[in-house]
Amino acid sequence: MKEHRLSPFQLAIRNLRRGITRTTGLVILATLLSAVVFGGSILTFCLQNGLKNMKERLGADIMVVPVENQSELEAILLKGEPSCFYFKKSLEEKVKNLKGVEKCTSQFFLTSLDAECCDARVQLIGFDPDTDFSVQPWIQKTYKERLSDGAVIIGSDIHLEQGKKLKLFDMEYDVAAKLDKTGTGLDQAVYATTDTIKKMYEAAYAKGQRFLEEADPDFYVSSILIRVEEGFDVKELVKSIRKELGGVQVVESQSMITGTAENMKQVALFLYLFSGLFLMTAIIALGLAFVLSANERKREFAILRTLGATRKKLAGIILWEAGLISLIGGIIGIVIAAMIVFPFHVYLGDKLGMPYVLPPLAQILGTGVVTLLVAVMIGPLAAVTAAIKISHAETYLIMREGN
Amino acid sequence: MLEIENLGKRYGRDENERWALKNVQLTVEAGEFISIIGRSGSGKSTLLNLIAGLLKPTIGEIYFQGNAILNLNDKDASQLRNTKIGYVMQGYGALDHLTVLENLCLPFWLFPRKGEPRKRAEQLLKQVGLLEYADTYPTKLSGGELKRVAIARALMNEPALLLADEPTGDLDESNTKNILALFRDIADQGTSVLMVTHEMDALSYGDKVYRMEAGQLIK
Structure with a gap:
């Protein structure tokens, strides 16, 4: 016992x-x-x-996209559904001169081919390193150097590591860094400077991707991002943009976040x-x-x-x-x-x-x-x-x- | 050792009032074996439960080893029951999910104290002829064996007073005799035994016999 x-x-x-x-x-x-x-x-x-994370990443107070493309923009940001839409780059100059604009930059969107580089199509986002205030601040948390031509930075959901090559339209690009996860659609995006994105565009064009024919990055952009001067009424500026540009969709970041x-x-x-x-x-x-x-x-x-x-x-x-x-x-x-x-x-x-x-x-x-x-x-x-x-x-x- | 003065227990009020016990006087000396006989519902079990502190009387007082015990709080009354009183309840009071040995050791675990209960449990199981069943679960035992387990457990704390409520109720003649002889031995060793029973044969084993009629104790 x-x-x-x-x-x-x-x-x-x-x-x-x-x-x-x-x-x-x-x-x-x-x-x-x-x-x-x-x-x-x-x-x-x-x-x-x-x-x-989404609040932190948007950076801009106002985003301007072609009329009827707001839902596509939201799909890119929230769900990571790749999309392309364009309007003339000259509109950016008009916006810059409006009262209440502190900073203004533009982005150019492309999409990869199906399963070319990644598991599915991904969003390619080109930004102007001289004027950008939206992408670079949080890229710099991971990658301190200035992004060189031919290099890309990838979102956390793209299955490649830093130092590897990303193949797009039969050309290879160096992966300079991989960003931390945000939980937004931007985790499935690839970022590059406008010069690099122009090369991608030309490669795509050479490959016969005629859907881009009318959107040469020298003359077209996909979105204009605006930071409003401190103390200036955002709604007032939205009104001014609508009045000045016409035919565009003006999206307030706050209203998108609020939604x-x-x-x-x-x-x-x-x-x-x-x-x-x-x-x-x-x-x-x-x-x-x-x-x-x-x-x-x-x-x-x-x-x-x-x-x-x-x-x-x-x-x-x-x-x-x-x-x-x-x-x-x-x-x-x-x-x-x-x-x-x-x-x-x-x-x-x-x-x-x-x-x-x-x-x-x-x-x-x-x-x-x-x-x-x-x-x-x-x-x-x-x-x-x-x-x-x-x-x-x-x-x-x-x-x-x-x- | 035990003195009961003018003990009474009433159930209900006014027209529904019923006295289960009335004006009970009883003295039990150390080592005395007292039998109480009476019909069902005469108040025998009520008396044992009052002595064990499981029920509060309406009137009267009980002195155990010279101390009044009816005003003890729940903890003290429980500790008294655990350390100085052995109680053999009606039926077979073993816990089915514990082995026979564990059932015997249970009082020690409820109020942990010095000493090793296993040795004492084994000694008592030997005394009641159940040592070989120490690691058996109660569901495997017969009625007579279960009753002996209950008696052995009631003796675990070497009680000054053993209360036994119909301890031979469901047993055959042979088991009845064995248990009554065991009670006689226990009393001879100095433990007072107070047993309520229907069995007329049991009376010959006790020192005194009382009859309970309509809540009143008659010698």
């Missing part, structure tokens, strides 16, 4: 093992609860992180409501299960009472069991949610069509710890009624019931 003692914790373990069906059911409930809370929280943080933030709020609200409802349902279901279980085990508690268990100890046994169930379910739930959210985060981001990027590791770990604490507290909280009921039951009457 083995020498051993049974602590309240070990007694609880024995009880849980005895009612394995009941225990499994309760653990599944706790697992679902924890998976919903953890998964929902991480999804929400991913969206918040994505929006924060995305509104969508994100709705998704987050849904996630919070779903988690909240699930939390309440789980507490009620767990509570009922614990009360039913306590009723079934009245005689067991009466025996313990005759042997000298205090009312507090009886309540403790139930709370220990509830805590253990919650702990086991909580851990399994977090692991399951992590196995869904992390490997499929790119897919989830695409499906949501919103900026989406994983939060820092510390925040993920913190969320895991908080979820586990919530899960561990929910079990005993749900079991309080059962614990009070059993600890206040009259032992004598229970014994009589049993007989």
